[in-house]
Amino acid sequence: MATITLEQEINPWEAQAARFDFAARKLNLDEGLWKVLRYPSREIIVHFPVAMDDGRIEVFTGFRVQHSQARGPGKGGIRYSPDVNLDEVRALASWMTWKCAVVNIPFGGAKGGVICDPKKMSMGELERMTRRYTAEIIEFLGPEKDVPAPDMGTNEQVMAWIMDTYSMHMRQTVTSVVTGKPLNIGGSRGRKEATGRGIGIVCDEALRHLGMQRDGCRVIIQGFGNVGSNAARIMMEKGYKIIGIAEYDGGLYNPNGIDIDQLFEFRQRNGTVLGFRGAEAFDPHELLLTDCEILIPAATENVITSRNADRIKARVICEGANGPTTAVADEILADKKVFIIPDILANSGGVTASYFEWVQDRQGYFWKEALVNEQLESILAESFDDVVRYSEAHAVNNRIAAYMLAIDRVAFTIKQRGIYA
Numbered sequence: 404m405a406t407i408t409l410e411q412e413i414n415p416w417e418a419q420a421a422r423f424d425f426a427a428r429k430l431n432l433d434e435g436l437w438k439v440l441r442y443p444s445r446e447i448i449v450h451f452p453v454a455m456d457d458g459r460i461e462v463f464t465g466f467r468v469q470h471s472q473a474r475g476p477g478k479g480g481i482r483y484s485p486d487v488n489l490d491e492v493r494a495l496a497s498w499m500t501w502k503c504a505v506v507n508i509p510f511g512g513a514k515g516g517v518i519c520d521p522k523k524m525s526m527g528e529l530e531r532m533t534r535r536y537t538a539e540i541i542e543f544l545g546p547e548k549d550v551p552a553p554d555m556g557t558n559e560q561v562m563a564w565i566m567d568t569y570s571m572h573m574r575q576t577v578t579s580v581v582t583g584k585p586l587n588i589g590g591s592r593g594r595k596e597a598t599g600r601g602i603g604i605v606c607d608e609a610l611r612h613l614g615m616q617r618d619g620c621r622v623i624i625q626g627f628g629n630v631g632s633n634a635a636r637i638m639m640e641k642g643y644k645i646i647g648i649a650e651y652d653g654g655l656y657n658p659n660g661i662d663i664d665q666l667f668e669f670r671q672r673n674g675t676v677l678g679f680r681g682a683e684a685f686d687p688h689e690l691l692l693t694d695c696e697i698l699i700p701a702a703t704e705n706v707i708t709s710r711n712a713d714r715i716k717a718r719v720i721c722e723g724a725n726g727p728t729t730a731v732a733d734e735i736l737a738d739k740k741v742f743i744i745p746d747i748l749a750n751s752g753g754v755t756a757s758y759f760e761w762v763q764d765r766q767g768y769f770w771k772e773a774l775v776n777e778q779l780e781s782i783l784a785e786s787f788d789d790v791v792r793y794s795e796a797h798a799v800n801n802r803i804a805a806y807m808l809a810i811d812r813v814a815f816t817i818k819q820r821g822i823y824a
């Protein structure tokens with residue numbers, strides 16, 4: 404690989420493109436289809452005013468990028484963060500296309516974001532901002548066009564506001580325009596926990612594949628938000644030992660295992676994991692490099708880079724976050740024979756349950772949680788198997804195998820549909 408700067412290494416769009424180019428080359432992808440799939444099909448940027456609580460008018464910038472709608476409506480979360488930017492949303496939208504294709508659900512890929520700090524905004528400000536952002540991009544949304552969902556900094560309440568704003572403009576309630584909604588307004592049982600549950604499922608599959616034991620298997624998780632906390636809880640119930648939790652403001656370590664239910668309660672009460680008595684305080688950066696069988700980065704991008712990959716001790720990395728590992732780090736980890744469950748497979752439980760939610764909303768018939776979990780397990784176990792078999796058949800690592808499988812499926816659909824207007 405040509406020498407690149409750290410700035411290029413950690414640009415998520417470059418990271419996505421590097422893997423896409425590699426996989427497309429391996430597939431001998433037709434040059435025209437390569438060009439079609441390399442770039443998003445639509446990029447929307449909006450600047451819109453919001454009345455703040457103190458009477459000021461603030462102007463916010465929002466994005467919605469639709470990478471591909473070849474296999475179905477665009478699908479993907481909305482991120483509220485001070486750092487969100489167009490290249491990040493582009494990468495996240497492309498990853499959604501590949502993710503939906505890996506699990507073979509009928510969606511394309513999209514992602515959105517608003518530059519803001521939700522932790523510093525009141526509920527009223529968040530609601531006004533969400534409603535105005537929705538109104539600005541409304542013609543591009545819809546159950547058959549583009550269906551948002553939660554991501555970092557957004558939650559069920561934000562989805563409820565988006566659904567309500569869209570419905571007001573349509574003059575009727577349209578629940579299937581977003582997923583990850585509260586249960587009583589068209590949400591699905593099991594969606595909130597699904598990304599974490601999916602991580603547990605693919606970790607089980609990885610252990611089976613590698614001939615490793617689940618009981619007592621030591622796990623370290625970065626991020627104790629929706630994905631990380633649910634993965635921790637569900638995996639603890641299965642018999643895994645969660646020995647470390649890294650958050651942005653500090654970490655926790657207990658070689659005998661952390662009681663995740665107690666930590667969950669503590670975090671609810673105190674708004675932080677710091678000060679929890681069931682584990683010792685630990686440097687969160689060092690936790691990523693601490694001895695364990697499975698490391699689950701479930702917070703944000705670029706946490707495993709050329710700067711720390713050679714010091715990772717985990718046997719398995721299961722990517723709960725999108726884009727936690729850079730392309731340069733991939734090469735270092737391959738030399739160390741670390742088994743990576745790539746993001747577009749590892750965290751696909753969320754969008755898979757979103758697919759179930761969209762189906763339920765359109766049918767007006769709501770499933771029991773056991774059915775959601777059973778279908779989730781079946782799709783994820785099969786997708787894990789598809790990726791590992793593809794990797795063995797083509798002598799590539801799991802990430803490139805997942806990209807190849809996905810690109811192949813999307814390219815096939817584009818060819819079938821044709822490209823003439």
Ligand SMILES: NC(=O)C1=CN([C@@H]2O[C@H](COP(=O)(O)OP(=O)(O)OC[C@H]3O[C@@H](n4cnc5c(N)ncnc54)[C@H](O)[C@@H]3O)[C@@H](O)[C@H]2O)C=CC1
Pocket residue numbers: 553554555556557598625626627628629630631649650651652687701702703704723724725750751753754
């Ligand atoms: N929510 C979902 O269903 C899905 C989320 N993802 C991805 O999973 C990741 C996490 O998303 P959510 O859990 O939904 O977000 P969240 O906002 O609920 O939680 C993120 C957590 O990570 C922590 N965090 C942020 N930066 C950190 C850092 N540098 N070091 C340690 N901790 C840090 C935050 O304090 C927060 O507790 C993101 O990459 C997201 O794109 C992927 C698939 C589905």
Ligand SMILES: O=C(O)CCC(=O)C(=O)O
Pocket residue numbers: 478479480481502550551552553554582583725750751753754755757
């Ligand atoms: O549930 C969804 O539709 C998308 C979740 C998401 O944003 C992701 O998988 O990264």
